[in-house]
Amino acid sequence: MDSNADYVIWLDRLTHRDVERVGGKNASLGELTTALQQEGVRVPEGFATTASAYRAFIETNQLAAEIQAQMSALEQGKQSLEATGKAIRRLIKTADFSEELSNAIRQAYRELSQRYGRDEVDVAVRSSATAEDLPDASFAGQQETFLNISGEAELLEACRKCFASLFTNRAISYRQEKGFDHRAIALSVGVQKMVRSDRACAGVMFSIDTETGFPDAVLLTGAWGLGETVVQGSVTPDQFTIFKPLLQSGQFRPIIEKKKGSKAKKMVYSSEGTKTTVATIGTSGKERQAFVLDDDEILQLARWAVLIERHYGGPMDMEWAKDGDSGELFIVQARPETVQSQQSGGLLKTYKLKESGPLLLTGLSIGSAIAVGKVCRVLHPKDIDKVEAGSILVTEMTDPDWVPVMKKVAGIVTDYGGRTCHAAIVSRELGIPAVVGTGDATRRLSSGQEVTLSCAEGDQGQLYAGRLDFESIDVDLNDIPETRTQIMMNIASPAAAFNGWQLPAKGIGLARMEFIINNLIKIHPMALVHYDELEDRDAWQTIRDMTQGYDDKCEYFIDRLSQGIGKIAASQFPHPVIVRLSDFKTNEYADLIGGHAFEPKESNPMLGFRGAARYYSDRYRAGFALECQALKRVREEMGFDNIVIMVPFCRRLDEADKVLKILAEQGLERGKNNLQIYVMCEIPANVLLADQFAERFDGFSIGSNDLTQLILGVDRDSAELADLFDEQDEAVKTAIRQVIEKAHAAGRKVGICGQAPSDYPEFAQFLVEAGIDSISLNPDSVVQVKRRVAEQEG
Template sequence: MDPDEYTVFKPSMKDPALDPVIGVRIGSKRIKTVYASTGLTRTEGTPETERSQRVLNDAEIRTLAGWAAAVEKHYGCPMDLEWAKDGLTGELWILQARPETVQSRRHTATLRRCRLTTAPGAPLVDGTAVGEAIGRGLVVALEHPVDLDRFPSGGVLVTGITDPDWEPVMKRASAIVTDHGGRTSHAAIVSRELGVPAVVGAGDATHVLRDVREVTVSCAEGEHGHVYGGLLPYEESEEDLERLPTTRTHVMLNLADPSAAFRWWRLPADGVGLARMEFIVAHQIKVHPMALLHPERLDSHDRHLIERLTEGYPDQGSYFVDRLSHGIARIAASRWPAPVVVRTSDFKTNEYAKLLGGRPFEPDEANPMIGWRGASRYYDQGYREGFALECRALRRVRETMGLTNVVVMIPFCRTLGEADRVLDTMMEEGLVRGRKGLQVYVMAEIPANIILAQDFAERFDGFSIGSNDLTQLTLGIDRDSEVLARIFDEADPAVTRSIGTLVTRAHSVGRTVGLCGQRPSDDPAFTEFLVAAGVDSISVAPDSFATVK
């Protein structure tokens, strides 16, 4: 069974006025068991309308989570619980409780990392990732358990579903792939205990992989596991987190994928310096927000696809707010209570147009990189309603879910008048700078942001340098130009002098300055310059954190 999956944020459970449910994933639930007659059951296909519905509502999730916390407190250790819901009365019951023995016993001071060292190409199949490792080997597709001498040590087990009879074979496998199952399936539980990477609920893996000789199974890319053709090279490393130094300059993370956020919770980072909202929109929402609000402007094909995606929601705008708020909340919860800076959407018009239903709402621009993007969209009638949905999601995360560590950041803000209009628009949507501790930052990626730094500082609580765009607009180089790549350099004196000027001017009026970008990960000299200049924080990709720290 591919079940529903719900994630609850423990700290928000303490306040009955808050909604602690920060993640909902609706499983496929293709089959169900029903009563056939007294004492007998039968298995049958689940109707499409039931498959798309949640099994539990928020109140039931909160009840179960509260019981789980009480059981954990009673026994004094993390617990695995089994539960059931009575089919006649709707009552919830705890059936079994036992100590959780895998995640809770991991040595949190050591971070083991696996990373593919070559571009993998498109995966053959996808599913739910179990563990964070990578395995590879000869494909062994089986319908039933076999004698151990018939299963090669280090083979990749591919099957429909496992049960206890499979465990001797599973111990010999380098990785496991199953068609069915979720995080609580037999394959998932046993593979965690064995430390073997597994991709479960992969759909038609037994069919797709049957004629493939060798595969690489990667669970090192977040919550989604991927199976690639061939034996791909990868590397493993272990980092002793207790040996990392304490630094005056904060080292934060760049995070985009909510599904990967919990993978990095052990890193002693000072928060998230950049969470990209557009990643959540592109990968978890997939629809242009204006298309959700104005379906009458779409063709019948796009309208049908959107209706299927948003099935079960009271209105299509709620779908956007729900998905976006859950994505932001997962990132914010992974670093609580450290600050998590969430940048509002920064698609270019050509990127927005590629979203489902996006084409009717986006103009054709000769140079979208310096076109209708960032702050200029938020108060414009062409996107004002879409930005309102973004604000509703941010407000829900902070005020309804209780994740007040979220800081809002405005990208590509060209003028002081534009800053005022964006802040007024946010205020109309209930996001008021200073209210309930809300801080609002601005990206410093346009020379105007540096030239008028003290004026921007009157309107915002901090700056975050976008080194790519700042370099692009300072040197007049399209950052995507291959021809000019040789002279695109964030360490050019014109850029570094602008950074130094911004830090001095911002600090003179009590504002913080951070930098989010790849250059500090690749260039120790550039990191040294930032520290010497007095930058308050540097935000880097998680796999570069230890090196930069």
């Protein structure tokens, strides 16, 4: 044996080219340290044992032949995976370090302790296999990590256990599946100064949207205490989404989503005699109600994600930690993202439910597919042999020991976990839909129960009772022609905003503000303005509970609405995103929490107190101010200047003047900072006076449903008159031609955001002939209508 063998190397001497020497994880840490610390990315100091050290350990203890014998027995079917792994791990755990290797590790640890001014510095000890963290293979979680190790004896024991973890059952199984020869793989041990996240928080970060592959988002998750709870999925963490293109200037704060997780427990250090271990304890009520990071910290981590992704040249999966003593943030791991970055372009597979059923529960959707099957409820890993092929696995959480059975199920449902937990990561890699973080699936579902698991409805996953019919459609994105007519999309839900990023659309023609209010906020804005005066005590208590963490109840509305709009704006940036101001009818407003006290009862809400009339009314003016402040925040603080405001149901010219005046008073002045304001063309008056409306607005967006209803005098919701409701009636088409001609004469653009172009090819053809500037479609119609428009344009 070479007495000069290089057994230990410091991280700041490693680069990404050292995978064969120290494994993917440690090579990446070295790359981060050497290349990115100068740009402000913090990485804890440390060192790594080399592949030579592992091989010397195997050779010194003459283990190679015995390991090969055990593996041969497995491959020949003479021995189970469990027995094989256990036998090999026992061999390694009872082996000894050579004096040379032991001294090399001890000396490096002493130097690390000196660097931090400690007698025995506390360290994290992580395994790094030489075939790990490759772009097309993720070994994440297969080898062991040991936290808060202190002292030379503890360190050597942790190193020995890391060596043994090269032969965990899951690692053996994965190598066999991927075709890796276990004899060609070695294990490096990374030793880093422990970040005291037990006194703060930690989590996981991706530089890509993990579900849709949207490349311009950073997904950040975190929980209190050590980060293992987030990785394992034993807690539902906080989740933040940040828009990358507006980050780097430092001028904007593009946090487009903040979701508070339950964070019911945390992992901290615990002392047992003279030995320090880790323990899981419950979090306080204050911790559960607070976000683990403030906005400055969220933005700092997101900027690091952009720097790391740019340096590595592809989407990255990172782990971060905050030191509770110093308050500093650190990156403790970085590896290539292995799912979305490997997707081939050109073909988009979409899923759609064809029928509905009772909703059983919801959680975070992982993937975009739909699965049906019988529930298989399993609470403990020792019972995983009971999992049936094609079932819907329901459990509290998963870890790497569950992988063999996860491969054979149709879908997965967990009580705990976020988008970066083990169940989520493995489900994506296997292409299996999952709904994680449901809270109580194991209590509400029973084995044998038939269910439908849907991840096709945005970022909220749904579980329905029964076997619902669904369809999957392959959309070919290749060779889609360009069109002179701008093709846009209608998006109602921020949850679904990223789903269509690959579609050949240029902007959002209709984003419905009321959908965001109804689904993300749920509270009547005037009930927040007058919270302290509410006589409805049930509503008061509900609002109190929902707005915890907001001293100013109005800020709850502004914050949530701005994030919802921001996420939609991000999905198509820098193309225009037309946001329609709230257009609830009075009965719909009344159904919001606390709403009945602020809404009149009308016999015909469709033609009542709605649209522009509300915004300048004393009855709603203060609520409208909250909408304006949310829009102002999206444009000026987040940086989404692609937002276009649209005023709905504007009956009269003087109404237009009043609304524009209020918008300007709220800091949304037409023309300032390139702000455009459109009017929705849905009333005959908008057509008849189109030239005068064009003097006040920058464009028109035709709402063909309401326009048809009012031109033909047909209630669009009437089943008895359904045959008379026809958007292709000549009267309706004549009105559309007129508004296009008048608008163009005034130099204004006209688009349409109704359903008709999606449903009727001949109507899309008519619009092109009439000279429409843009057609906004439901996402599932974009490709086919764009091809049709291209043909019509010739």
